[in-house]
Amino acid sequence: MAILLRCHPGIGPAVTGTALVAKDNFSARYDLDRKAGTFSRPTHQLFRQSYVGRILVLDQAKGGVATAWMLRDMKERGLVPQALVFNRVNPILAQGAAFAGVTLVDRFHRDVTDLIRTDDQLRIDPGAGRVEILNRESS
């Protein structure tokens, strides 16, 4: 049976995809090359890695307000993460996800960057507040 994680009800459609995990924070303006679809901030743990089509699993949203606009433009250009799974987000990331229709969940019972590993297959149901790790079984 897949591992089931519970979280606060989120935003956006249910999706299935592949995780990209880091114990780091996130801002579309501070951290991304939105033309190349990669992390561009040299000090970010995911520096030079592509975020396109991945489920980003990170700690907190950080920084300024630009992400609220940017996610929609990134989605229309096909250079957007498939979903966002965070320990805790700020209003900007929630507003950006709502504006863009990008899947977002947060507020798990434990540190989600410990619970999920890079390349895990995830199924996210934001309405129900559920994230399943499909490639691993609960003990």
Next chain:
Amino acid sequence: MRAGAFGEPRRWAIEHQIAVGEFFDAADFVPVAQAHIMADTESLGEAGVHFLEGLAAAPEAERRVRVPTLTDPRGLDVAVYKRLGQSEAMRALEARLIAALQAFGVLMTDTCINYQTIMPPMRGEHLAMGDTGVVIYSNSVFGARSNFEGGPSALAAALTGRTPRYGYHLDECRRATRHFRLAARPRDLSEWGALGGIIGQALGSYWEVPLIEGVEEVPGSDALKHFGTAMASYGSVALFHMPGVTVERDRGSPARTRPGQPCSDVIGRAEIEAFIASYGATGDKVDVVVFAAPQLSLIEMAAVADALTGRQVHAETTLLVATSPEIKHAADRMGLTSRIEAAGGIVAAGICFYQSYAGELAEANGWKRLMTNTAKLVNIIGGYGYRPTLASLERCVDSAVAGRVV
């Protein structure tokens, strides 16, 4: 409103606000006195501008904002964009965006220092402010109540006249969660920014509220501006308390600490200097010196003009100053702009550098090493490919004249 009886713009706005409000468990809405829209074209892209144009095409009665609504800086200043290497395509997109915003009845203030220059907030006033520096200053110094409202949400608040009641609209979110004790007084604006950066890094969450003790002399508005913008940038922090300086702590409730919290983190001169040194690059060629982010007050404009008196910016270095349109008019009238430009500097109005296609500016001008007295800017700009250095205004000007970091 949800059924569309007040038109498509307000239907979209209330649906967006309900989605965000439900995510944060908001019980209801709260009326807002002002909205402030961050909307630079680099962030919006074609998708965002097209979206706004669609709403702006609604009949006037359906699209007019319900509360005074201001704008954060633009993506370019038409008076200087060619000198900075910005393109006609950027200017064309900006013109479309301005036309759309004006159709809503938005006041094009183009500033991130509206609390210094347009209308100071009032204690207890609920707002929908769309710039992190504006939010933290309004919440902390004035005791107003706002969350970070990104562009779409600030526009939604302007159209409905309300915002979901969560976060910093609520007493329980405004209590201090962590104590800091200041053991050294910052000596200039760059050090106030560094202090904000240190605390922001330590907190790292929108939901943390620092209480800073040990501030023995009241800092000026510019000092708290740099302090707050850096804390908001490094930590996504939206409220701080500083006994003897900020309003809520002085009057007791609601700025109390939570049970079981906290012990104080002490920040002294060694921590401030180490923070600044982490961006050090003495001897490197300086490509661009930027005074912006936040936009400069009139006092800061005068300080830059004074520091440049009788000097000339190095031929291979650009010195850029960005302020609000109101302050630019004042600086023009008082001769500050001409003094800065006579020394080889560029004075721009209504932009704030990092919101002005910073990546494309670097490519067009071959810029790598950026020097500034603004901690917020050094935090942001690394992701755009710059190598930033933080220093005092005087060291920045000395470096601009020398063409290298001194």
